[in-house]
Each structure stands twice: as structure tokens, then as C-alpha cells.
Amino acid sequence: MKNIKSILLSILVLMMMFPIQAFGHEGEERSETSTFSLVVDYSMIAASVITILAIITVVVLNNKQKAFDVKKKEGQIRKKHYQKLVKISKWIAIFGIVALLISGAIKMFNGDNGSESSGEFMHIHGLGFTNDGSEIYVPAHDGLKVFRNGQWSGAAGEKHDYMGFSMVDDGFYSSGHPAPDSSMKNPFGIVRSTNLGEDLKTLGLYGEIDFHAMDVGYNNHAIYVFNPQENSQMDDTGMYYSLDDTKTWNKTGMKGIKGQVAAIAVHPNQEEVVAVSTNQGIFLSKDFGDTFEELYNVPTSALSFSNQGTLYAGSVSSKVELTQINTENGERTSLPLPSIKEEDAISYIAINPQNEQQIVISTFKKDIFSTGDRGGSWSQLVDEGKSVTQNKEEVSSSSLESDTSEGQSHAMDHSGMNMSGSSDVPENFKLQKSPSIQLAQKP
Incomplete structure (x- = not known):
């Protein structure tokens, strides 16, 4: 003793x-x-x-x-x-x-x-509006952040690391990883919430795989993913879709797509219509992803359909662009943007389902901007991962103009997709000092 x-x-x-x-x-x-x-x-x-x-x-x-x-x-x-x-x-x-x-x-x-971290964004893994258009949801690696009434706060539920986050009319779908203290399996496969994250329903491939490249139709709930590896429901890599909440999957042909995939967007009402962007342009399919036609031959890092079926794209040519595209006739309209930082680009786009005038964009350097007049003026909500609610930057509406150019040629040289969720600026979407652009995949 x-x-x-x-x-x-x-x-x-x-x-x-x-x-x-x-x-x-x-x-x-x-x-x-x-x-x-x-x-x-x-x-x-x-x-x-x-x-x-x-x-x-x-x-x-x-x-x-x-x-x-x-x-x-x-x-x-x-x-x-x-x-x-x-x-x-x-x-x-x-x-x-x-x-x-x-x-x-x-x-x-x-x-x-949760106020200490509610206005800080380690990463930004998506953007989306609630169905009534009153709140903006951002999956930020350490749980969902919500912008309501001019302030950021944490959402209900566990602080999961959501990836492939897709808001829909009655909640959201997502992939990703559970919070550190969660009892859920890792990775998620695909999960769904109808109460904005308070509870999650596990769907297919739970505990098997994490989809970074994923989108779901806002009203039709058609799920499209890019599968990175063989799993129990998919025997090959490539693009798949499900129309029954992951019970069954169909592989697409992806014919006509050129370049490395950066983003995917599913039409809100037409489940057979899906758009894909790459380092070589934007491609549209009207037959469940079997065949694609080129809409725009400029490297594009972000895509999103509005609730009215208009496609919005964040691209990089000689400058960073936000473009509205009519998928029926291919007509393009360039929208004014706030001042995007040097060597930055648009990472995600969300359009208010109740008001197409309101658009929110994020960038790879973790800036978030919002406009209520299609780019006539912008408010900065987040600056390099820190919440800002007062800083507004006015953009002249005179910069709104039709853009029907075919774009420029671009240097493309890289291998494989890299959708790790990192907020580092991808090399393939950085503006260069010369008109030529070197490309790299969207994280």
C-alpha cells in the first residue's frame, strides 16, 4: 500500500x-x-x-x-x-x-x-432553399447551416458531414458521413429527411458508399448519381438513376459527354431530363442520361435547375460567368455577378423555388452571395467561410446582356474526378492571366 x-x-x-x-x-x-x-x-x-x-x-x-x-x-x-x-x-x-x-x-x-460555429463554414458542400423560399440551407461539413431572417444558425439534428446534398420540395436527400458522436453507419449511402435534418431515413447503400456527385429532382425526386466504385446495387462505375427512392437503379449511357464531370442537375419536373457539366462544357440529356447534346462549350463548375425548369450555370471562360440557359432552344443569358476573388469560381447555385429572381451562389473560396433581382445587386452572406450580413456589393443591372457566343478554346489536361469536398480552388476553374484556361476537377 x-x-x-x-x-x-x-x-x-x-x-x-x-x-x-x-x-x-x-x-x-x-x-x-x-x-x-x-x-x-x-x-x-x-x-x-x-x-x-x-x-x-x-x-x-x-x-x-x-x-x-x-x-x-x-x-x-x-x-x-x-x-x-x-x-x-x-x-x-x-x-x-x-x-x-x-x-x-x-x-x-x-x-x-451552436451560435459560436453557426456562422463559420469549414467547407461548403451544397446550397438549397426550403419550399417556401424563406430559408437557405448549406451543408458545411460540420452540420447544416441555415440562413433565415438575415442570420445564420445551426439546423436541427446531428451535425453530419453531408455530401451530394439536394434540397427538394419536402426536405432533402443527401449522401455523406455521420457526425463523430452519431450511432449511424458510415458512409450514409443515400439518406432522406422530411423535417430538414431533425431525423434521417436511410435509403439504399447505407454503410456502403458516399456519393459526392449527386442531384435529385426538386419535385419529381428522381435521383441521379455518379458512382465511383462497384457496390451491392451497381456493378460498375458511371452514372445511374433511381425513380423509386433507391429501390432499383438504372445505368445511363452517358453518350456525348466530353471531359471530366464537375456537376449534375436534374430537372424539377421531368425525371428524364438531366444536365451534366464538365471541364469541356454543359451537356443535356432528355432520355434519362443515355444520350447528351452539348449546350455550351465552356468549362462549367456549377449547375442548377430553377423550379420553373430554367438551367443556371457557373462557368469560366475569360471571366467567371453566371448564365441562364433555356434548355428547349439553347438560348443563353448572362447575369451580372458580384466581384469574385482572383482565381476563384462558382461552386454551387440555388434558385428560390417561389421567386426565380432570388439566386444564391457559393464559391470555392467559401464566399456566399445572394441576389433578389437576378444579379442587379448582390449581398454577401459569407466571406471566406465567415458569416457577413451587412456587406452589400451593388452590381449595375446594365451588365445584364444576352450571350450567344460559342466561347473560346481551352487547355484541358488532367486525369480522374476529384470530388473530395475540399474548398480549395480547383486548378481547372481558375482564371488565368492569358485567355487560355487550365482545368481541373471540381471538388
Whole structure:
């Protein structure tokens, strides 16, 4: 029993160090957002264990003291020594209880009050409006962010890492990965929510695969994905679609598509109509993706259909462009943009389903802009991942003009898709000093 003091102090040190160093989660990217939460959770565990061990030690030592013969000098010495150990154990127990209370308070505060991180965006994995057009949802790697009444806040539900996020008329579909403290399987396959993230319903390929390139028709709920690897429902890579919430999948022909895929958009009402953008242009299919015709031969990083069926594209020619495209006759209209940072481009586009005048765009450098008059003026909502609600940049509506040019030739040289969700600016969508552009895949 002479070494009890040393043992208890060693346990104290090791238990506080062990959780931080020994516990891990899947993937380097996830650890960026989960470290603080893990430290708090495991500190609570460590404090609980320390407290329990200290209390047990106190009880054991007190019981042992009863057996000492205090009439003898040896018994008196041993009892005095045990009393010191009991005192030390009591202080350790008190320390553990205090640490447990502090950790619990921190966890409760961070769990109830998400305002600290609600306006920060580590990554941006999509954009979308609620059906009534009153709220903008952004999957931001550490859960959904919501813009309502001029302010950002966290959405209900767990802070999952949503990928392939697609808003629809009654909620959203998504792929991705569960939150660090979630009991859900990783990866998601495809999930659906009808209460904006408060609950998730698992659909196909749950626990098997993560789709980064995915879109769902706003009203018809036709699901289109680019499958990166063989799985239990898809025996090959390529483009697939499902019209029954992933119960069955059909592979598309993808005939006519040139270049590396960057984005996909599904018509809101016509389930057979799908658009795909690449580093060589925009391609439209009206037969479930079997054959495609070229709409625009400019590298395009972002696509989205409005609820009225108009296609919007974020492209890069000699400048960053936001283009409205009539898919029936191919007519294109260029919309004015706010000042996009150097070597940046549009990553996602969302159009208010109740008001096509309102458009929201994000960029690879984590800026988000909103316009209520088709680009006549823009408000910046997020600047490099930080929320901004007051900064407005006016864009003259005189810059709105028809654009029927065929574009310019571009240098294209890269291999494979890279849809990791990184917010780094892709090389293939950076503006160059010369008219020629070097291309790379959208993350």
C-alpha cells in the first residue's frame, strides 16, 4: 500500500492524456471538427473513472484501518500512513467531481448553443432553399447551416458531414458521413429527411458508399448519381438513376459527354431530363442520361435547375460567368455577378423555388452571395467561410446582356474526378492571366 499515492497520481495523468491521444475517428477531415468534442467527451469519461477509483480507494483504506492495532506503535504508524492516503484520495475524488462538472457544463453549453460555429463554414458542400423560399440551407461539413431572417444558425439534428446534398420540395436527400458522436453507419449511402435534418431515413447503400456527385429532382425526386466504385446495387462505375427512392437503379449511357464531370442537375419536373457539366462544357440529356447534346462549350463548375425548369450555370471562360440557359432552344443569358476573388469560381447555385429572381451562389473560396433581382445587386452572406450580413456589393443591372457566343478554346489536361469536398480552388476553374484556361476537377 506504500505505492498507492504514486499509482493514483499516475492514473490521474494517464487518464487525462489517454483520450486525446488514443481515440480516433475515421478520416483526417473528420478529426478537424471532432477534436474539441472528443476532448470534452473523453475528459468526462476520465473524470468519472478517476472519481470512482478515488472513492473506492477511500472506502478500501478506511476498512483496512479498522484492522490495525492502534495500541501498538506499528499499528499507529500504519494507520497514520493510511489516513494520509485517504486524504489524498479524497482530494483526487473532489478534483474528479469538479472536472466532471466543468466538462459537463462545457458540453451542455456547446450542445445547446451552436451560435459560436453557426456562422463559420469549414467547407461548403451544397446550397438549397426550403419550399417556401424563406430559408437557405448549406451543408458545411460540420452540420447544416441555415440562413433565415438575415442570420445564420445551426439546423436541427446531428451535425453530419453531408455530401451530394439536394434540397427538394419536402426536405432533402443527401449522401455523406455521420457526425463523430452519431450511432449511424458510415458512409450514409443515400439518406432522406422530411423535417430538414431533425431525423434521417436511410435509403439504399447505407454503410456502403458516399456519393459526392449527386442531384435529385426538386419535385419529381428522381435521383441521379455518379458512382465511383462497384457496390451491392451497381456493378460498375458511371452514372445511374433511381425513380423509386433507391429501390432499383438504372445505368445511363452517358453518350456525348466530353471531359471530366464537375456537376449534375436534374430537372424539377421531368425525371428524364438531366444536365451534366464538365471541364469541356454543359451537356443535356432528355432520355434519362443515355444520350447528351452539348449546350455550351465552356468549362462549367456549377449547375442548377430553377423550379420553373430554367438551367443556371457557373462557368469560366475569360471571366467567371453566371448564365441562364433555356434548355428547349439553347438560348443563353448572362447575369451580372458580384466581384469574385482572383482565381476563384462558382461552386454551387440555388434558385428560390417561389421567386426565380432570388439566386444564391457559393464559391470555392467559401464566399456566399445572394441576389433578389437576378444579379442587379448582390449581398454577401459569407466571406471566406465567415458569416457577413451587412456587406452589400451593388452590381449595375446594365451588365445584364444576352450571350450567344460559342466561347473560346481551352487547355484541358488532367486525369480522374476529384470530388473530395475540399474548398480549395480547383486548378481547372481558375482564371488565368492569358485567355487560355487550365482545368481541373471540381471538388
